[in-house]
Amino acid sequence: MAVEAKTLSPELQEEIKHWTAGNYPVWTTPGEPFPLIQSPAKLLGRADDNFIKGATAMSCIHNVIVRSLNSIYLQARNVAPTKISAITPENRVDVETRDDFVDYAREWSILLHMHHQGEENCFFPEIDKALNGKDIMERNVQQHRLFDEGVNRYDQYLEQVRRPAKGVERVGEEKFLYGPELCEIIESFGSILVSHLNEEIGTLLSLRAWDEKLNIHRFMEIEGEKAMKSCSLLATVEFVWHNLDAGYEDGIHKDFPSAPAPLKFMLKNVLWFPNRRMWRFSSCTSAMKPRPKLLYA
Template sequence: MTIIGARQWADGPFPLISTPALDGDMKDPFTQAATEMALIHNIIIRGMNSIYLQAPHVPVDDVQPFIGYCKAWSEFLHSHHKNEETILFPTIEKAAGVPGLMQPNVSQHQQFHDGLAKFDEYIHAALPETFAGQKLIEILDTFARLLAQHLADEIPTLTALRTYGIEKVPIIEIAELEAKHEFGTINKTTALAFMMTALDVTYEGGIHKNFPPAPAPVLWFLRNVCTLPCRAFWKFAPCSTGGRPRELYVGDRVQ
């Protein structure tokens, strides 16, 4: 396929989140936890941007892997929010001793629930001969800005937990509990593989290059083995399997 002009990057139309670490102290556990959450949220935003920008340009021969890519993004998003609602938020509320403390975040989840459900319904029913990229964009337009706003709003919510103190709210331990559960339940070759291809190791000057904090052999396995079964999907990803940002597979940059 010949593309005229420079291709688009996945840094828009929905803006990425600046991490608290950029102007803060990563030795502070609340800054650390909020920064790691921002990095996860940027994975979701990059994925959403890459779908939004490429959907109208996908040739019929690539529709099937593009649908697979969309499913992997949605699966990652659902897994993330499920673990927040069942593990992260309740554990924070119990530690702080404030029932309903994180309810505003759960309420925001409900704001884009119906739109995401329509997105899932469409991609699960779509066939190469019936898929319409513009239709997918119309569905995204019903909830994408709400989702992006929620992902940004949640970061200061986490840093604000500093007022309770680390002794009362051991935020790193709580975050690690959630991460361990998610890693143990998430599909490694779809949702987790998507994560590795939307995680930019150069973001904010490369200060997050060691995220996620896993041993090098584990990261190698995630990037080079987990991405193999569905490798046709990741041509649409915003980063290489090594976490390097790249121009999107299809679609011209809007001048």
Template sequence: MTRRHPWADGPWPLIETPSKTKDVTKHPAIYIANEMAFAHNSMLRGLNSIYLQAAQITKRQDICDFLFFIASWASWVSHHHTLEEEKMFPGYERVIGIHNFLGDNVGQHQTFEPALQQLLQYGRYTVPERYDASVVRGLIEELAPPFREHLSHEIDSLLSMEPYEYDGEALLGVFRECEAEAGKQDKHVIPPMVLGLRDVTFEGGNKWPCLPPLAEWLVFYVLARKHSGAWRFLPCCTWGKPRRLPFAKAGG
């Protein structure tokens, strides 16, 4: 997108994926780090999309839909980090045989979790008449710096598992088990939102996430309809193609 029409790759920048310089088929740790980098970039696009559009939303129905989008994004991110702390990271540490190997990453969650929870509560419980864009943007300005730093640091931490000797299939097993757990979230919220936060053109093109045939059609025509108003604020269509943020301020 042009500077005249800001897009979801800023103001907090996206993360370079390991696949840009590494072969993800060479080691499970590289594959896992790469998948997580794509997920983290989707989180950053959501954060940027909320921040860039917040001040221009004034009509009651737009505010209702935007608050739902805020709550959905914050709930997804919070669930992701809870899953890491309770299942994913302990599972990786058991496989590689090093206790607290990813402890720094868990500690980093605490640096932004309070602001994330405030944003979640704001999206869930604010009535449209009390909506204040300055509150939303202020919470994001508090949340974003440590959040973005953590998302980048975690990729390096996952890559650092590569040199150790362990059962690579067991490591992938932990990742797939957590993927399945994440997939239990609301089908009318998470698939429509995440597919619209990915960018299949990023870094020259990608196919993240790997989807079964016709999955995007199912999401678009069935799952996304329940909360379709909220998905107007997404930076990409269901097929992952970038589009203009409808409420982003030109020249911003």
């Protein structure tokens, strides 16, 4: 079903303008980090309704995606600066570091797929259902297709260079992570992805034009609860935790995400330990503080 035409009020156009193409910061310089997304709560100076609350929560999730992508992009060349073709006694530690980094980089993809599948299968359909099937979010779904090819290349590359499962020997022609190759793949889709992550914030704010009472914040909570049940607490959830910056935008997001205090305590103090070799590459510490310097940047 085509989306019916809707004229946004001048006030609403002003509210969403920062997250429309041409107004948000874009990535232009290879080797530089992708820009973070500014939240509606910060830019508008308030979070007093479900649209701003929901769009702000979405900006926090999107910034986890951007921060963690930056941590991969900015470290890959130094983690794996040269090509290697086999494990030797001299490079064994180097190979282990590359393998740990590949595990970390794969968690980024798992998070991205989980997030977008959750939107397409749960969050967006709930919005469309509440608005009598207007398919307002279809444009955002189509934007997902714009970077599918690049993300699929990313997935395929990491699958080729990942370490075998425990107890399984490497067989056939061995292939190991080479940082410049991974960075080239990220550059092929990163800018398109970050543009989409910005524009989706404006789309959520604009939903006010269709229904002032639409509770998008609650829809996001429902989708988030489903996602939590489907992912690994020790891997994907900890990956998110290690890419949250509690001090971002003057600390107004320090309580994000909404979760029971005991779970947050465990994520901060206990659950990171099994995969601790991965978290040395993360953008933030388990205390949700940005690292002064990435380990391999």
